[in-house]
Amino acid sequence: MALAIHALHPIFAAEMVGADLTQPPSAELVRAVEDAMARYAVTVVRDARITDDDHIRFSRAFGPLELPPGLGRTSAKRRLRMELFDASNLDANNEIVPYQSEARRLAKGAERFHSDSSFNSLPTKWSLLLGHIVPPEGGDTHFIDTRAVYDALPDETRARIAGLTAVHDFWRGRERTGLTGVTDAMRATMPPVTHPLVRTMPYGRKSLYVGGHATGIVGWPEPQALALLDELYAFATQERFIYVHKWRPWDLVIWDNRCTLHRATPLETDRYKRDVRRTTVNEYGPEVSAGAPAY
Numbered sequence: 278m279a280l281a282i283h284a285l286h287p288i289f290a291a292e293m294v295g296a297d298l299t300q301p302p303s304a305e306l307v308r309a310v311e312d313a314m315a316r317y318a319v320t321v322v323r324d325a326r327i328t329d330d331d332h333i334r335f336s337r338a339f340g341p342l343e344l345p346p347g348l349g350r351t352s353a354k355r356r357l358r359m360e361l362f363d364a365s366n367l368d369a370n371n372e373i374v375p376y377q378s379e380a381r382r383l384a385k386g387a388e389r390f391h392s393d394s395s396f397n398s399l400p401t402k403w404s405l406l407l408g409h410i411v412p413p414e415g416g417d418t419h420f421i422d423t424r425a426v427y428d429a430l431p432d433e434t435r436a437r438i439a440g441l442t443a444v445h446d447f448w449r450g451r452e453r454t455g456l457t458g459v460t461d462a463m464r465a466t467m468p469p470v471t472h473p474l475v476r477t478m479p480y481g482r483k484s485l486y487v488g489g490h491a492t493g494i495v496g497w498p499e500p501q502a503l504a505l506l507d508e509l510y511a512f513a514t515q516e517r518f519i520y521v522h523k524w525r526p527w528d529l530v531i532w533d534n535r536c537t538l539h540r541a542t543p544l545e546t547d548r549y550k551r552d553v554r555r556t557t558v559n560e561y562g563p564e565v566s567a568g569a570p571a572y
């Protein structure tokens with residue numbers, strides 16, 4: 278079946294139909310996906326009925342895996358193998374973990390727009406999230422193209438932010454969304470890192486690199502830094518920049534973390550199982566965890 282690509286939003290995001298991910302990806306397929314990602318920044322590969330092994334093999338065609346942070350999970354509590362980030366609402370026995378439970382507390386931070394693993398010092402590239410089981414309603418994922426956001430910024434703002442470096446701090450970001458009780462030991466697992474506030478993509482376009490983990494500007498007092506970051510966040514999250522993804526089973530949604538933001542919308546009911554599994558790839562570097570394995 279020939280590959281076909283259809284746009285899903287006026288600014289960015291496309292679906293790809295006809296890709297067979299059950300076989301090692303051909304050079305043509307890899308190129309087609311890279312091209313689609315450079316243009317659309319979010320690509321939804323439809324009907325990707327694949328195993329975890331296929332998912333991991335396909336992901337590695339685009340860069341080394343970034344292994345998920347352990348966040349204190351021992352292997353006994355882990356539902357999936359270590360290469361996969363578990364974005365489900367399921368426990369190790371495949372039973373639903375209630376939305377209002379302590380165990381889901383950390384995941385609520387993902388309801389603020391963010392770029393995955395921007396708290397990692399390694400150069401994060403893409404996330405590839407596969408819907409094994411998706412609920413019949415709810416649980417949409419929202420995306421923003423921050424290249425389009427950068428292009429739309431007033432000239433004055435672009436001049437004001439040129440050359441700035443942002444601080445990305447997982448735990449401070451979570452505290453800003455209401456998490457309490459973060460200890461020094463927890464902070465030590467994922468210390469703050471820095472990234473340019475404006476990134477230049479390999480193909481030349483610039484993007485605004487902000488989101489929920491960005492909690493400071495190097496050399497700025499915190500109140501001013503947060504004021505600027507909140508101003509940029511408010512600009513970026515205007516409805517016109519947002520693509521709402523409504524999941525179908527076996528959608529493999531690929532997004533470029535360097536030039537998009539995304540947020541989860543809560544599945545507030547505990548009626549439905551949601552089994553979504555993510556790989557993350559870096560631009561280069563060793564295959565190591567984005568955070569220390571446990572605290």
Ligand code: MN
Nearest residue numbers: 387392393539
């Ligand atoms: Mn995320």
